[in-house]
Amino acid sequence: MNFKIHDKLVHEVESPKGLLYRMIIIYACCITALLTVLALVIGDTSKLNFYFFINTCTVAVMTWFIRKSFNIHSREAHLLVFRISLFFLLNSSLASMAGGMNLIDRDTASLIAAILYVPAMLMIIYSFRKFINYVNHNYKSAVNLSLTDELTGLPNRRHLNIKLREIENRLATICIADIDHFKRINDTYGHDAGDRVLRNTGLILSNLANDNVFISRSGGEEFAIVIIDHASAEGIVRKIKESVSYDCNGTFKISFSIGVAIKQKHESSSSTITAADDALYQAKRSGRDRIIYSSRFNN
Incomplete structure (x- = not known):
């Protein structure tokens, strides 16, 4: 018998996690659109340069990464920490985009991006170490199960x-x-x-x-x-x-x-x-x- 397991944790829009990741996607799209409109309203379209498109791609990648993180079946605290770190990196990229478009002072934008980037990286390091322990533990458990007779508890x-x-x-x-x-x-x-x-x-x-x-x-x-x-x-x-x-x-x-x-x-x-x-x-x-x-x- 073939059991097909879906790779998505969230199936319905009404679920709490479904609403959360959709809100993050909407947030990223709205802020990016707002920055673009402000640059156009100010009137200097030259600000929509290569630097702007690089940051836009970075924001898109970070949004996609956050979305994919909701496909992981886990209630471990380190996964929440990892998602928060990705959200910080997303905002760091948005701040960098605003600075590149001269909507805010570039030094101020760099400071905001750095303030968000540093804790994000620390949280990623923390969650990555926890994730490695989690994977190793579950891998060992899976191996033990595959080598153990269920009824007697002896090796199979x-x-x-x-x-x-x-x-x-x-x-x-x-x-x-x-x-x-x-x-x-x-x-x-x-x-x-x-x-x-x-x-x-x-x-x-x-x-x-x-x-x-x-x-x-x-x-x-x-x-x-x-x-x-x-x-x-x-x-x-x-x-x-x-x-x-x-x-x-x-x-x-x-x-x-x-x-x-x-x-x-x-x-x-x-x-x-x-x-x-x-x-x-x-x-x-x-x-x-x-x-x-x-x-x-x-x-």
Whole structure:
């Protein structure tokens, strides 16, 4: 399904923000027109020179910039500060235009433009720094969401693939674990019960993860465990299995079947995953609720 998101924050003229940006546009147009009429009334059309057109273009650009700033979906205070700074710059350009047309003394116009320009730039610097923090925070949140399984809170398959690429040239132990008889739990007690089991299992596994132990939900009731450069991998795998074995409210028992494969530095992650998957299949065929090591383990 294709969801089209409009890039405009303001859709109706009657909305407060709609009226605000329209008032700014009307203000800029009226002041520019007033300055032009005053120059013509005074009678010296030579004042409508190249300098005047440069300032007119600057005013138009600043007005357009203010208008575009209302397309940003944010209620952050720094956005308001940014819009105010743009309005100051707009008035700075208008003052400069008036001075260039000799409607006011040029020194006075330069002073007014500078008085407006300095705080505008300070506010832009402030809002820009806040905006960078805002973007970085939201980017990090978006990345975390894209790499996290929504139900269990564990890393998802995409994150697992990234981790597997990272360990291509490293020694690691890779495990594929599966909740025993999960389909039976869903069929007998309902999918809500199955979701609770997955959430509880995810919580248990997340408490066992650390810098050297990466645990993800690879799909369905299956989990992948990557133990990096760790001499006590067997003990970690055993601890994981024991931690996940529990009674669910006295109604049914949860247990894990785990297939384990050792990845040497020269071996690929994909081939090790396949070996661990084969070992998991053997664990299920052997009665479940056990750990089976791939034949590589004995090589």
